[in-house]
Amino acid sequence: MIRLEFGLSLCGPLMKCLAEIGAETLSAATSFVDAEALEELAKTAEAVRVVVGDYAVPREVYERWRDAVRIYPGHAGNLYIGARGLAAGGAPLTAAGLRSPAAANFAALVPPAVLREAEGYFHELWRKAQPLAEDAAVDASAEDLLRAPHAGEARRANERLAEALGPGAARCLAEFRPGDCARPVAEALRERYRGCGRVEEACAAADVHREVSPRRLLAAPDSAHLAGHPACWLRAFAVRLVEERRGFRSGIEAYEAMLKAAAEDCPRRLRAPAEEELARLQDGAYRNEAMWTIPYRLLPLALTLPAIGCRIEGQTRKDGRTIRQIYC
Numbered sequence: 158m159i160r161l162e163f164g165l166s167l168c169g170p171l172m173k174c175l176a177e178i179g180a181e182t183l184s185a186a187t188s189f190v191d192a193e194a195l196e197e198l199a200k201t202a203e204a205v206r207v208v209v210g211d212y213a214v215p216r217e218v219y220e221r222w223r224d225a226v227r228i229y230p231g232h233a234g235n236l237y238i239g240a241r242g243l244a245a246g247g248a249p250l251t252a253a254g255l256r257s258p259a260a261a262n263f264a265a266l267v268p269p270a271v272l273r274e275a276e277g278y279f280h281e282l283w284r285k286a287q288p289l290a291e292d293a294a295v296d297a298s299a300e301d302l303l304r305a306p307h308a309g310e311a312r313r314a315n316e317r318l319a320e321a322l323g324p325g326a327a328r329c330l331a332e333f334r335p336g337d338c339a340r341p342v343a344e345a346l347r348e349r350y351r352g353c354g355r356v357e358e359a360c361a362a363a364d365v366h367r368e369v370s371p372r373r374l375l376a377a378p379d380s381a382h383l384a385g386h387p388a389c390w391l392r393a394f395a396v397r398l399v400e401e402r403r404g405f406r407s408g409i410e411a412y413e414a415m416l417k418a419a420a421e422d423c424p425r426r427l428r429a430p431a432e433e434e435l436a437r438l439q440d441g442a443y444r445n446e447a448m449w450t451i452p453y454r455l456l457p458l459a460l461t462l463p464a465i466g467c468r469i470e471g472q473t474r475k476d477g478r479t480i481r482q483i484y485c
Contacts, residue, residue, distance in 0.1 A: 165265045171237075171248040172197075172255040174264040178239030184279040185250050186210075187235045190226060192217035193252035207250060208232060208282045213372055219294035227286035228293060230375060230465060231396035231422075238275050242266040285399055287465060292370045310373040311381035311388055314460060317365045318384060322349055330384050333430055338385050339450035346452045356471035356481055358452045362459035371464035379424055384457040389427045391461050393418035398485055399465050408451035408469075408481035411458065413438060455481060 168174040175183065175198075183198060186208045192215060198205050205225055210232030218226055235254075237244040246262030248254035267275075312331075319327030326345040329338030346357040353360035375395055377388040394415040405411035416438070419431035437443045447454065459469050467485040474480060 165263055168244070168262055168264045169260075170256055170258055171244070171246070171250075171260065171262050174244040174246070174262045175237060175239060175255075177264045178237065178242035178244050178266065180237075180239045182240045184238040184276065184283075185236070186229075186232060186279060186282055187237075187250040188233060189249040189251055189254075190218060191215050191251045192221055194250045194255055195222050195225065197252065197255060206279075206283060208279070208286045209250075210234075213293050213295045213370075213376055214289065216294040219289050219291065223289040226289055227283060228289065228372075229282055229286040230399055231392055232282070236275075236279075238272070238279055242272070243275055285402075287399075290372075293372050295373070310369055311377040311383040314365050314369045314374055314383060317368055318361060318456075321361060321364055322346065330382075332382055333385055333387060335385070335434065335454075339447070339453045342385070342453040342456070343450040346456065356452070356459075356469055356479060358456045358459040358481075359469050359471075361456060362463075365460055366463070369460075371461050374461050375464050379427060383460060385453070386457045387419070387423065387427045387430070389423040390415055390419035390431060391457055393422035394458070395461065395465050396422070398462075398467055398483075402485050404467075404485055405483040406480075408455050409444070409448050411481075411483045412447065412451065412454045415458065451481060458483070 166177065168177055180198065181201060181203050183202050183205045185206070188210050190207050190209045195205065195207070195218065207222075207226045208229045209226060210229060214226065214228075235246060235249055237250075242265050244262060244264040246260055248257055248260035248262050254260065315330040318330055322330075322342065322345040326338075326342040329342050346361060350357035350360040374383060375388070375392055377383065379387065379389040381388040383391065397414065397418045405414060413435070416431045416435045420428055420435060423431065438447060455469060462468055462483065465485070467483055469481055469483055471479040471481050
């Protein structure tokens with residue numbers, strides 16, 4: 158063990174760190190979790206609570222540990238709060254993570270005031286996080302999820318939408334080309350789902366959800382495009398909605414908020430088109446065009462909002478125009 162100043166120690170395997178900080182009670186905010194790790198901790202821990210940042214967990218976690226695990230979309234990193242101190246580092250809460258000697262994990266025994274502050278931080282995460290639902294359970298290990306996080310979900314959703322909307326719209330769903338795609342996709346949505354009983358994009362989402370989980374859509378890689386929009390934009394917006402628990406009064410307001418979230422949180426190559434689109438929205442003529450084609454721009458949101466407990470609804474005004482609102 159290498160002892161560092163301020164009581165911080167580089168302790169190697171995560172299990173060794175957890176023993177040092179007093180894991181008889183443990184609160185963990187981690188990137189991945191599996192049932193084997195939870196079972197190992199349960200042998201000695203009186204209470205374990207886990208907030209996981211992935212949008213899916215191995216099925217055994219859902220079946221055996223659903224009351225002890227919640228999902229906080231977008232959370233990254235690994236923080237462990239024990240009875241006497243804190244641990245952090247590169248190891249997620251998996252069986253391999255507990256044992257790996259290669260992970261750089263740190264532990265520190267901290268004063269009660271610092272421990273209470275960390276516990277308060279975790280309490281807020283837990284309060285805002287989503288309880289595990291059955292569609293979060295997948296037949297894969299946490300290590301498999303770590304290596305290949307739902308790479309094909311956005312592709313499958315786009316294929317299903319293409320079947321419903323026809324070839325004219327299909328060409329636009331796999332890449333980001335709003336200038337070319339917005340109108341044909343919006344027209345196809347209106348034609349296909351007119352009179353469906355809800356706003357068109359919500360009806361299209363209901364069709365897709367028969368085959369694809371909203372949680373897995375949000376877990377698609379940054380490079381994936383869902384209905385023509387980068388998946389990273391959707392995750393950034395989902396995190397804002399989870400944190401703020403607020404709705405939006407119009408589709409254009411929600412779209413603009415998604416762009417702002419993406420411009421702050423997404424990697425540079427995905428941030429740039431969000432910033433460019435925000436700049437274009439300052440042009441009144443372009444903004445009017447965006448409002449006309451708003452079903453297309455809200456389609457990826459309609460596909461993913463159910464994963465965080467939100468929905469799109471529509472209200473028809475006296476002039477016949479539908480105002481789309483997001484409720485959380």
